[in-house]
Amino acid sequence: MKYVDEFRDGELARGIGKAIRREANPARDYAFMEFCGGHTHAISRYGVIDLLPQNVRMIHGPGCPVCVLPVGRIDMAIGLAMKQSVTICTYGDCLRVPASDGLSLLKARARLDKSRADIRMVYSAADALALAQREPQREVVFLAIGFETTTPPTALVLKQAQALGLKNFSVLCNHVLTPAAIVAILEHPEGNGVQLDGFVGPAHVSTVIGSRPYDFVAAQYKKPVVIAGFEPLDVMQSILMLVRQVNDGRFEIENEFTRAVTRDGNRKAQALVAEVFGLRDSYEWRGLGSLPQSALQIRPEFAAWDAEAKFGLSYAPVADHKACECGTILRGEKRPADCKLFGTVCTPETPMGSCMVSSEGACAAHYNYGRFRDVAVVAA
Amino acid sequence: MKANYTRPLDLKSGRVDMNHGAGGRATAQLVSELFARAFDNPWLAQGDDGAVLPAPAPGERLVMAADGHVVSPLFFPGGDIGSLAVHGTVNDLAVMGARPLYLSASFILEEGYPLAELKRIVDSMAAASRAVGVPVVTGDTKVVEQGKGDGVFIATTGVGALPAGRAPGGARARPGDVVLVSGSMGDHGMAILAVRESLAFDSEIRSDSAPLACLVESLFGAVPAEAVRVLRDPTRGGLATTLNEIARQSGAGMLIEEAAIPVHPQVEAACELLGLDPLYLANEGKLIVVCDPEHAGAALAALRAHPLGAGAARIGTVTADEHHFVQLRTALGGMRMLDWLSGEPLPRIC
Ligand code: SF4
Secondary structure (H helix, E strand, C coil), rough: HHHHCCCCHHHHHHHHHHHHHHCCCCCCCCEEEEEEHHHHHHHHCCHHHHHCCEEEEEEEEECCCCCCCHHHHHHHHHHHHHHCCCCEEEHHHHHHHHEECHHHHHHHHHHHHCCCCEEEECCHHHHHHHHHHHHCCCCCEEEEEEECCCHHHHHHHHHHHHHHHHCCCCEEEEEHHHHHHHHHHHHCCCCCCCCCCCEECCCHHHHCCCCCHHHHHHHHHHHCCCEEEHHHHHHHHHHHHHHHHHHHCCCCCEECCCCCCCCCCCCHHHHHHHHEEECCCCEEECCCCEECEEEEEECHHHHHHHEHHHHHCCCCCCCCCCCCHHHHHHHHCHHHCCCCECCCCCCCCCCCHHHHHHCCCCCHHHHHHHHHHCCCCCCC | CCCCCCCCCCCCECCCHHHHHHCCCCHHHHHHHHHHHHHHHHHHHHHHCCCCCCCCCCCCCCEEEEEEEEECCEEEEEEHHHHHHHHHHHHHHHHHEEEEEEEEEEEEEEECHHHHHHHHHHHHHHHHHHHCCCCEEEEEEEEECCCCCCEEEEEEEHHHHECCCCCCCCHHCHHHHEEEEECCCHHHHHHHHHHHHHCHHHHHHCCCCCCCCCHHHHHHHHHHHHHHEEEEEECCHHHHHHHHHHHHHHHHHEEEHHHCCCCCCHHHHHHHHHHCHHCCCCCCCCCEECHHHHHHHHHHHHHHHHHHHHCCCCEEECCCCCCCCEEECCCCCCCCEECCCCCCCCCCCC
16 A cells, blocks of 8 residues: 555655756747656646646657557457357456457357357456356357467466366457557558657567567667656656757667566466467557557467467458548557547447447547546636 | 144254245244244234334324345444344434334245354344334345345334424535545445455455444434435445535535545455455445534534444535536545446456
């Protein structure tokens, strides 16, 4: 508990806020992208914006695994449950992501004959594996999503399933890679001139992969990255560090989150992941399109537990809702309130795009925490 | 008098079967040997289809509230579905300003449910009803086939008497009013989540399930009835959702100070671990009071003087806001909305 309080101290926060205001050059603007949804969430939830000067702007990045999951991938899972009578297990937020035909996993669930198929929320990959062991007559598919943080646990259950010779369990793998998404942001051809001055780098992801994989952002693209924890003070401190780098004309990979992140990350976890997964040639991201070598696939040695191989699935891209601006928002080109559907057609209860689903999505974060800023509110 | 059956109910190893809900002898046996014995009061003992109750005192009005209980798991640290079914309905009446008088209870049992566990639930329910002095005067039992229920569902209805002059209501908050809570937020929700997901925490988090009638009476004893504008128990959806309901009903807004909201350190830590917000977790023994500013000090003192309100705090004020936004000044000093709960509270993925 003590641990948490230290990183939410109002005094300290105001101190860092003052330092940012003092050091930010009033003659210029600063635009930083917080890559992770966790940071987006922290910034909105703690009202960090109010402690920053006007000329320091934070831009939401694509680092929410739910937001970047394309419609076609959810359709695949729904198809498995509806047509092949499997039980899909996945993390809670995935259940609400809009899919084709006005469906989502949650809505599909209401239509299932529960004696044959089901869709269930789990807290971990291990829960899905345990269900398969407990109910051998049930065909269980774990819909795995997430960046590098959630990959080792998925690798672990695949190894366990293999060791147990478990016949009724498989994984529908949608694990994606952070560095590939950063490249896509930096190189996106349609980018209408979002001049990014640097990145607040992923926290939990970097506990696994370390800070080394971001070296190219500084070396090739000459942008600073500061890896930061998810507590609001972490985020503020990293913003201060970015302002300083910009002021000094430096572009380095700095680490604010030294209490958890090292340069090389967790080697054991990396080895585990390498044993079970290889790179996909290409994977479609919502908002970023198909990116080469940007996602993981299960190695052939584990084909018996790879749902795509086991059920002969192939991916078919599905277009997003025409008016949905998720893509431009995920690339930092527009803000949530710029979308015509925001807050009218598209709300957390009736999400049209995935950014409105998870509280780490840019649209949901703005809707839940920040939309009072869009209107003038009379104070008491 | 010898009962017209020979073998008593096997409360050790017996199970609920379809006969127990068929309305015949087995139902009668379940009612008399389990329910009537546990709840033990003259209305129930009569065995009629309903209970004949005295009218309230002149000037008082009747208040009625219904509540369905489908909690899983049925037993949790700090309570069980039985006591919860009593507290839930008693609290619904209490926050209307009423003195709870009588309860009804409908049991929907799943075929195969162990009678021994049912007895534990009924005994706990009886103890809770006795503790708060509100008897269960009528009831019903149905049995559904295995797989069609979750062990035990309990629906309760409560009747209470509203003394003259009292009329707390969600629409009565006015700009300038003070918002109080009677104690820490999120204990019940986290206790349930912890057992349901078998999360092992260093120390046990207990549900705050408790009857609020007595706390409410001491509040009305301390301040004039008109000063108490709104009373609510922040159950599902937690503090955040309840404040939004009040703001919408009243056509006002709110400004809440995050640093002032009491949250148990263990609940806070568990929330942190799971990526949840304690302000959206359910409470079953906490009160929100919106009070006129002049009497807010006395109201807070009255809450604090009662064991169930020892942790009471003043957390914010009602504002004039046509958008009915509930705004939160965060512990960090920034502002954000404290919005309605959307969907279920979910832990973070990455
Ligand atoms: S408001 Fe909805 S539709 Fe518009 S960009 Fe956000 S998620 Fe997509």
